[in-house]
Amino acid sequence: MEKDEIIIQSIIDAAKKLxxxxxxxxxxxxxxxxxxxxxxxxxxxxxxxxxxxxxxxxNQEMDDFFQTVKTAISKQVDxxxxxxxxxxxxxxxxxxxxxxxxxAIETDxxxxxxxxxxxxxxxxxxxxxxxxxxxxLKLGIDSKLYRAEIQAEIEILSExxxxxxxxxxxxxxxxxxxxxxxxxxxxxxxxxxxxxGR
Amino acid sequence: MEKDEIIIQSIIDAAKKLxxxxxxxxxxxxxxxxxxxxxxxxxxxxxxxxxxxxxxxxNQEMDDFFQTVKTAISKQVDxxxxxxxxxxxxxxxxxxxxxxxxxAIETDxxxxxxxxxxxxxxxxxxxxxxxxxxxxLKLGIDSKLYRAEIQAEIEILSExxxxxxxxxxxxxxxxxxxxxxxxxxxxxxxxxxxxxGR
DNA sequence: AAACAGACCAAAAAACGAATATAGTCTAAA
DNA sequence: TTTAGACTATATTCGTTTTTTGGTCTGTTT
Numbered sequence: 001m002e003k004d005e006i007i008i009q010s011i012i013d014a015a016k017k018l019x020x021x022x023x024x025x026x027x028x029x030x031x032x033x034x035x036x037x038x039x040x041x042x043x044x045x046x047x048x049x050x051x052x053x054x055x056x057x058x059n060q061e062m063d064d065f066f067q068t069v070k071t072a073i074s075k076q077v078d079x080x081x082x083x084x085x086x087x088x089x090x091x092x093x094x095x096x097x098x099x100x101x102x103x104a105i106e107t108d109x110x111x112x113x114x115x116x117x118x119x120x121x122x123x124x125x126x127x128x129x130x131x132x133x134x135x136x137l138k139l140g141i142d143s144k145l146y147r148a149e150i151q152a153e154i155e156i157l158s159e160x161x162x163x164x165x166x167x168x169x170x171x172x173x174x175x176x177x178x179x180x181x182x183x184x185x186x187x188x189x190x191x192x193x194x195x196x197g198r
Numbered sequence: 199m200e201k202d203e204i205i206i207q208s209i210i211d212a213a214k215k216l217x218x219x220x221x222x223x224x225x226x227x228x229x230x231x232x233x234x235x236x237x238x239x240x241x242x243x244x245x246x247x248x249x250x251x252x253x254x255x256x257n258q259e260m261d262d263f264f265q266t267v268k269t270a271i272s273k274q275v276d277x278x279x280x281x282x283x284x285x286x287x288x289x290x291x292x293x294x295x296x297x298x299x300x301x302a303i304e305t306d307x308x309x310x311x312x313x314x315x316x317x318x319x320x321x322x323x324x325x326x327x328x329x330x331x332x333x334x335l336k337l338g339i340d341s342k343l344y345r346a347e348i349q350a351e352i353e354i355l356s357e358x359x360x361x362x363x364x365x366x367x368x369x370x371x372x373x374x375x376x377x378x379x380x381x382x383x384x385x386x387x388x389x390x391x392x393x394x395g396r
Numbered sequence: 397a398a399a400c401a402g403a404c405c406a407a408a409a410a411a412c413g414a415a416t417a418t419a420g421t422c423t424a425a426a
Numbered sequence: 427t428t429t430a431g432a433c434t435a436t437a438t439t440c441g442t443t444t445t446t447t448g449g450t451c452t453g454t455t456t
Contacts, residue, residue: 028419029418029420030417040430041430041431044419045427045429050418050420144396147394147395147396153385160385160389163369164362164365166368166369167366167367168358168365170368183354184361187355191355191389191393193393193394194393195392196338196390196391197278197344197391226446226447227447228446236400237400237402238401238402239401239402239450240401242448244399248449
């Protein structure tokens, strides 16, 4: 890593820690500067605004999140197991992140600033997620696990799956129903593969 | 209808209209009284608090909502068609209600009062919805459309389906993706019955 | 009594202005 | 090139006053 990259990262890390402790709105540029052992104006040498720092913090967290899910998927042997791993890992990781930022969520959630943030994140990662699921389905077809006919509908099916998992996600995270997670994941994937019809 | 029932309903109707126009928090007891052509204290003769009036308004709307969905389901010939009708009618009806209360949602959504409301509604209707889906699945099994084995998992499967539909709901309502509604409903039910495995 | 109105009150919310904090800039020094 | 610190204009917080509002009480009409 270049020297200035190290400094940039140390600033982001300082901001990350402060956001976790105090929330977005209570974290000031001076707090960050002090925590990073720099003067405030130094931050403006590396970043053009407060928002840019926050964006980077959030992007790093999201990338980390996504990476965790991808790694879990890559360890599985077939498409159906991958889908299960996707659901379970995603929700578990979400839980730890929510826990990490639990205080920040409490203090910041009401202002609509956070709402804009969610929209930004959704636009950014929704598509990647669809593509990820799409590639798993494709793999399932190629390995003869899934019927070839679904190839034509793979796009909308991926979208549907992401949406369904998001429903499960919301249910589980907002109502603390973690016990049912693996059951639901198994059932969803079983239903998906075998169907309930006779 | 009894005379006092008529008056009670007229008060509720007045409140309903005002809530749609101005939102929960901007609708005062005096507004309601004036709109109903009564004095303020008269409202307290029929209702014990403002909250009680609002609860009744919301309950009526929810019952109406639920009734619309049930009616649509009852017109279908088999379980799978019922499930499709459930998804489509629910989301369409939701859309019209959201539209009706669009202004109220705008002005009221931030305060956490509305959050408590959602929790109340969820607790109240979630279970009814699960039972509804459960009964459709049961019907599907009885009519040999669905495999008998799923009988054992009917509870958790209903819960899963409600959750998935809620995901689709959120996606469609918050991102105005109404065009994809019937496609998604068809695909979800097809996936559910036939599965994608080979 | 049943159904209502209007004055009334305490408590909550809105309005307002002063004090404070904060994002971002500028200048200069290391 | 990198950093600090003083500086400013704007946004936020905070304490105070004023207004609004849910709810009660008293009394009047039906």
